[in-house]
Amino acid sequence: MRVLIIGGGGREHALAWKIAQSPLLARLFVAPGNPGTAALGENVAIAVDDIAALVAFAVAQRIDLVIPGPELPLALGIADALAAAGIACCGPSRAAAQLESSKAFTKRICDEAGIPTAAWAEFTDAAAARAYLADHPAPIVIKADGLAAGKGVVVAASDAEADAAVSAMLEDQVHGASGARIVIEACMTGPEMSFFAICDGGTALFCGTAMDHKRVGEGDTGPNTGGMGAIAPHPAATDPVIETVMATIIRPALAAMVARGTPFRGFLFAGLMLTGQGPKLIEFNARFGDPECEALMPLLASDILPVLHDTARGALDGGAKVAWHEGAAAAVIMAARGYPGGYETGGLIDLAGADEVPDTEIFHAGTRLQDGVLRSAGGRVLAVTATGPTLDEALGRAYRAIDRIGFPTGFCRRDIGSRALEAPAPSGV
Known part of the structure; x- marks a missing residue:
């Protein structure tokens, strides 16, 4: 199968890393990609918002499946343009992507479908x-x-x-x-949960949970960021909680979108608040989360490529389940000094030594190669991800790897996952 991933951050590197393991993969392209994805496939210098160029490339390269990573190409209608060209896309149409691109649209869907929300x-x-x-x-x-x-x-x-x-x-x-x-x-109160399903329009498969850490500072202080780290699975993700979310939020949303004539296909990310009255929806995203994706991909035991292809074709098996490795994962973001404000770019990065830490992957989120030297090129620069039989061991490995990375102008939070270790969140059900 010939695959094109759209995007150039840590999420796309994690997806490329997992897809590259599939025996069904014949060739992998990433547009625009980053130095990490270049080791797994071929980077293509096309911006994520250049819809015409992306479609033309997919046609010329006889791409079998396109996987958009970020929300922007979805909101601009990449799935519609690819459909018109006869190319499968694991992502929602522009109309269905309103679940992310319009907060009011999502709230109306909640009212129509009886989805619990504020x-x-x-x-x-x-x-x-x-x-x-x-x-x-x-x-x-x-x-x-x-x-x-x-x-x-x-x-x-x-x-x-x-x-x-x-x-x-x-x-x-x-x-x-x-x-x-x-x-x-x-304003709702309670622990937050990132909840993922993969949907083919009418069928949804549960695809993991995670706990994100949005604030830049330790102790959840300072301004919000794109995410400073994530742990998976979420400590409150019991089987009853998962089924409650699927039954009261995910499946009703899919049914409402079908009733509108805009079925949703792709990754559906439900940001949840675990309230005293049960899980309630904060918002939907129409794609995989970042850095949640970096935490979840190493835990995924299933071959994700056939699942994504069936999703794009509307052919998911409603009785199927994705399989997971035992244990936990932790993804810790190394960011550039100044982030999330005006941040420095061009900082030298030396990854030598980090490879010696077992069960660890380093996903590139904002890097570039200059004359063969790796440098920072974004606010969130690296997602250092480790797995282990327990969350404590996964976190220990992630931080040991970070301590072996040379990145003088970078920083990270040193308390990712600490709340889960100290007091696991209540189920809210």
Whole structure:
């Protein structure tokens, strides 16, 4: 099978690493890829938002399956363009990708399907939003409706913060068109869980759970990031919790999308809050999570390639299950100094020595080769992932590998997974 992965970060490197192990793979391309994916296949210098060039390449190379990694090409309609060219894509249509690209759309789906989520309202007018806030005091959550590079959510602890968020989005237009509509919702409390399913339109297979760590600083302090690390599986992911989420959130969402005539195919990422009333949906993403993907791929025992191909063709076996290795995984992000603000690029990276730590993989998230020398080229630079029979052992291996990596301008959180070790999260069911 000839495969094209779209993207160039740690998620795409992890997917490429897993797919490269499949006996069904004939040739692997990654666009644009990174130095890590170059060791597994052929990198192609096409940007993720250049839909026409991506489709033309897929046609010219007789690609059997395209796997989009990030949300942007999905929101721009890459699946639709590939379908028109007769090429299978493991990702949703532009209409179905609204589950990620529009917060209000997802909330309407929740209302239609009876999916448990926070009470909400949508606004395009600042005065109307402030009137709503007057009756719904903080803490409260304000979200830009569209894609905002992970920066469109404000959890307002005070009424002043909520008012400032409304002003920034609707009046100052800090997120442009993405913030021209906002969603205001009640603030839920409880542990969060990243929950993944792979869906072919009507059928969904459970595809793992993880605990992400969004804040840049230890002790969950500082600004939100794209993710500073993840552990898998989530400590609260018992069989009853998994089945509850599939029955009350994943399957109803798929049925609602079919009823709208926009069936969802691809990875469905449900961000959950484990409340005292059970799991509730925070938001959907229309692709695999990052860095959750880097934690989950080493735990996956199944050959993922036929599953992805069946997903793209609408041919999943509803009775099938993906198999997992025993134990746990930990992915720790090494980021560039200054991240998530203005960060340094070009920092030297020396990976020699890290290979000596067993059961460890280093996924490239933001690197480049310059004259044969590896350097940083992004905010999140490396995802150092380790597995072990216990979470404690997986974390120990990940940090031992990090201590052997030479990256003077990089940093990481030293407390990834510590909350799970100290007090496993309650099930919420």
